[in-house]
Amino acid sequence: MSTFRQRTTLLAAASTAVLALALTACGGDAAGARAADPAANDPAPAAASGRTAKQADATKQADAARNTGGSHHTGATSPGTAKTSRSASAPVCTTTDVAVSAAYLNGPPYTHLVLTAKNTSGHNCRLTGYPEIQFLESHRENVPPVAKSKPATPVVLTPGAPAYALVRLSNGGVDEDTEPVTAFSVTLQGGGRPATVQAPGAGLAVDPAKWATGYWTYELRNGADDF
Secondary structure, eight states, X not given: OHHHHHHHHHHHHHHHHHHHHHHHHXXXXXXXXXXXXXXXXXXXXXXXXXXXXXXXXXXHHHHHHHHHHHHHHHHSOXXXXXXXXXXXXXXXXXXXXXXXXXXXXXXXXXXEEEEEEEEOSSSOEEEOSOOEEEOBTTBOSOOXXXXXXXXXXXXXXXXXXXXXXXEEOOXXXXXXXXXXXXXXXXXXXXXXXXXXXXXXXXXXXXXXXXXXXXXOBSSOOTTTTOO
């Protein structure tokens, strides 16, 4: 009887051991299968879904930025357009709109003059071209303009604002054939009657063979107004 129970116990233990080995083998095969097939472990659908959502969000943000930029561009006016519009609507300056004065530039010798046209009216006005200057009664032609001085954009003066034009009087040579000037006339192109301008200081010495004028500009510029 004791021998039978011992055999029964041994058989039960052996069966348990065999079952454990079988379960271990099955678990190993399943793990091996998962290792052999990375797709089984890779949560690709979830990752792909996350990337798709991010791409969609990025696309929406880009579209929103483009739409905002487009609407801003459509509703705004560029500086160039505003300046052109202001120039087109401003009337031409007349000698009743601006006060013209003259001052030496550097010197002595005083070879150059700066004309200033200041808007004394209560509205915007546009200076066209260059000042038409007549220095001498004996030379009725206007002082010729220097083409490189012409500005790229129109000169529109707001009330109180000035514009300038550089004028060459002579080369400053001792042997030059110059004539004295104490006052001269300036006509604004398209602006009606001429204005009489007093020469600065003791007067000017002008050489009809050398004189020249620049165009009206907001400020004197290096290069364009060097002549």
